[in-house]
Amino acid sequence: MIEVKDLKKSYPFGKSKIEVLKGVNLAVEKGDMIAIMGRSGSGKSTLLNILAGLDQPDSGIYLYEESRITDKRMDELANFRKKNIGFILQNYPLIDSKNVAENVGLPLRYSKKSNKQRETEVTQVLDTLGINYLKHRWVDMLSGGEAQRVAIARALVQHPDLILADEPTGSLDEETEKDILDLCKRLNHQGKTIILVTHDQHVAAVCHKVYYIQGGTVVDK
Numbered sequence: 001m002i003e004v005k006d007l008k009k010s011y012p013f014g015k016s017k018i019e020v021l022k023g024v025n026l027a028v029e030k031g032d033m034i035a036i037m038g039r040s041g042s043g044k045s046t047l048l049n050i051l052a053g054l055d056q057p058d059s060g061i062y063l064y065e066e067s068r069i070t071d072k073r074m075d076e077l078a079n080f081r082k083k084n085i086g087f088i089l090q091n092y093p094l095i096d097s098k099n100v101a102e103n104v105g106l107p108l109r110y111s112k113k114s115n116k117q118r119e120t121e122v123t124q125v126l127d128t129l130g131i132n133y134l135k136h137r138w139v140d141m142l143s144g145g146e147a148q149r150v151a152i153a154r155a156l157v158q159h160p161d162l163i164l165a166d167e168p169t170g171s172l173d174e175e176t177e178k179d180i181l182d183l184c185k186r187l188n189h190q191g192k193t194i195i196l197v198t199h200d201q202h203v204a205a206v207c208h209k210v211y212y213i214q215g216g217t218v219v220d221k
């Protein structure tokens with residue numbers, strides 16, 4: 001599903017640059033659930049952002065289902081994300097001035113679907129995650145675990161094949177973390193491919209494979 005070859009990425013730093021990814025190679029099969037670990041600042045989010053099509057590397061190749069993402073223009077990247085990627089972040093950046101249903105429906109706002117159709121799709125995804133009862137709540141009233149489930153619902157509403165999650169359980173208590181991990185496992189059993197960036201061994205333990213970013217490259221220990 002994903003093939004990454006010799007990916008390099010640096011950021012400008014004064015007159016020089018910080019080389020973050022120095023030749024990353026990675027292959028992810030459809031249906032995999034993998035964890036990416038590594039020290040703070042090692043480049044985990046940088047890699048995830050490139051896989052999401054939110055950023056481009058300086059060089060190297062990123063193939064998604066044999067299509068070359070590294071050659072795409074910004075508008076093509078936006079379409080790629082919309083069609084294929086569900087992105088879940090730590091601290092679930094939801095929009096406080098909107099309720100749960102509106103937040104979950106946000107990715108559908110530019111689609112040509114009718115309002116009724118959009119509402120049906122939002123209800124379906126909330127049902128799947130067992131959180132339909134939250135539908136009309138304001139998001140700033142939700143607990144951390146509820147807010148993360150809503151953020152997951154928003155990531156799933158367009159039925160992406162690939163879910164990328166950056167520290168999805170980072171700020172949750174142990175029990176809620178377990179619930180969110182169970183949810184990720186369930187989504188994986190339903191056929192979603194999942195890549196999780198994490199510092200947490202509990203999260204890594206439920207994944208099929210664990211990779212580490214070390215010295216700018218990906219290694220599996």
Ligand SMILES: Nc1ncnc2c1ncn2[C@@H]1O[C@H](COP(=O)(O)OP(=O)(O)OP(=O)(O)O)[C@@H](O)[C@H]1O
Binds near residue numbers: 040044045
């Ligand atoms: N937009 C940017 N501009 C400049 N430097 C950046 C930018 N984004 C990331 N960096 C730098 O690149 C390095 C890797 O950052 P990244 O966020 O990918 O690390 P990380 O492994 O996800 O870290 P953490 O575990 O702390 O979240 C860091 O030194 C960071 O300061």
